[in-house]
Amino acid sequence: MVVEVRPGEGGDDAEMFASELADVVLSICRRNSVWVHRRATGRTLVLELESHVPEVQMLTGTHRIQRIPSNSQRRHTSTATIVALDLEPEPDVVIDESEIRIETKRGSGPGGQHRNVTDSAVEVLHRPTGIVVQIDSGRSQHQNKDRAIGVLTERLTRLERQQAKRERNAGRLMQVANAERPSKDWTWNTQRGEVLCHSTGMRYDLARFKQGRF
Numbered sequence: 001m002v003v004e005v006r007p008g009e010g011g012d013d014a015e016m017f018a019s020e021l022a023d024v025v026l027s028i029c030r031r032n033s034v035w036v037h038r039r040a041t042g043r044t045l046v047l048e049l050e051s052h053v054p055e056v057q058m059l060t061g062t063h064r065i066q067r068i069p070s071n072s073q074r075r076h077t078s079t080a081t082i083v084a085l086d087l088e089p090e091p092d093v094v095i096d097e098s099e100i101r102i103e104t105k106r107g108s109g110p111g112g113q114h115r116n117v118t119d120s121a122v123e124v125l126h127r128p129t130g131i132v133v134q135i136d137s138g139r140s141q142h143q144n145k146d147r148a149i150g151v152l153t154e155r156l157t158r159l160e161r162q163q164a165k166r167e168r169n170a171g172r173l174m175q176v177a178n179a180e181r182p183s184k185d186w187t188w189n190t191q192r193g194e195v196l197c198h199s200t201g202m203r204y205d206l207a208r209f210k211q212g213r214f
Contacts, residue, residue, distance in 0.1 A: 001048075001049040001051065001052045001053065001056070001084060001085070001086065001087060002046065002047070002048050002049070002084070002085045002086070002087055002088070003025055003046070003047040003048075003049065003056060003082060003083070003084050003085075004044055004045070004046055004047075004081075004082070004083045004085070004172075005018050005021050005022045005025070005044065005045040005046075005047070005080060005081070005082050006018060006043065006044045006045075006080060006081050006083075007043055007078075007079075007080050008062065008078070008079030008080050008081055009077075009078065009079050010076065010077065010078025010079060011078075013067075013076055013078040014078040014079060014080055015043065016078075017063070017065055017078045017079070017080045018043075018045060018080040019045070020210065021059070021063060021080050021082055022038070022045045022047060023210070024059065024209065024210060024211075024212050025047055025056055025059065025082070025212070026038070026047070026212075027210070027211050027212030027213075028053060028055050028056055028212035029047075029049060029053060029056070030212075031212060031213075032053055032055075034049055034050055034051055034053055035049075035050040036048065036049055036050075048087070055212070055214075056084055057084050058197075059082045059084075059186070060082050060083055060084050060175040060176070060185075061081070061082065061175060061176060061184075061185025061186060061199075062079055062080075062081050062176055062184050062185050062186070063079065063080050063081070063082065063184070063185070063186040063187075063188065064077065064078070064079050064184040064186070064187050064188065065077070065078055065079075065187075065188035065190065066188075066189070066190065067188075067190045079184070081175075081176040082175075082176075083171070083172050083175045083176055084175070085168055085171055085172070088164060088168065091157045091160035091161055091164070093153050093156045093157045093160060095126075095149060095152065095153060095156070099126060099127050099128055100124055100125060100126055100127065100152070101124070101125040101127065102122060102123070102124050102125075102145065102148075103122070103123045103125075104120070104121065104122055104123075104141055105121040105122075105123060105134075105136070120136065120138065120139065120140055120141045120144060121134065121135070121136030121141075121144060122134070122135055122136070122141060122144040122145045122147075122148045123148070124145075124148040124149065124152055126152055126156065129156070129159065131152060131155055131156070133148045133151045133152045133155070134148070135147045135148040135151065184198060185197070185198055185199060186198065188206065188209075189206070190206065192206075193205065193206045193207065194206050195209045195214070
């Protein structure tokens with residue numbers, strides 16, 4: 001499970017708020033004995049959890065807080081977002097022989113007389129995607145076939161990564177439309193000392209919420 005915590009509107013206080021949200025996630029994981037790897041990617045805090053934690057999943061959405069920052073005298077509204085995604089597996093492309101068409105052709109260009117008079121060039125068509133790979137740089141048909149299959153595997157792996165990226169982006173949008181101040185799934189009220197979940201109407205004690213107890 002991967003948790004992404006991003007500051008929204010609110011400048012430095014939003015970044016501080018995002019850090020507090022990340023601490024809530026870490027507290028939940030410690031209580032559940034779940035190992036976490038924490039890293040930063042730009043302004044985003046990324047928490048990689050070794051397993052799925054339902055309480056963390058509950059926290060997804062836009063969080064909003066109103067408070068007086070330590071460097072100001074005025075009440076300030078800040079936002080931060082939490083997104084929970086499945087771990088991204090490394091694509092493992094296995095080419096099905098029934099889905100490809102292999103044709104041999106006469107080699108062309110520099111490479112010697114043997115290459116130009118034998119059917120050493122290989123063209124591989126992947127029917128499901130329409131990808132065509134042609135290799136004629138090797139001296140033998142077997143060598144060119146192996147290279148063509150290798151290039152096709154690389155291209156299919158790239159396609160799978162792109163598709164996985166689109167699906168993850170769609171998952172983010174489902175959990176967080178935006179991080180603007182009017183958008184909120186959770187509201188932290190420091191005056192009342194409570195946190196409101198807008199989807200359920202439940203109110204939680206702020207101090208306990210910060211400890212991941214809700």
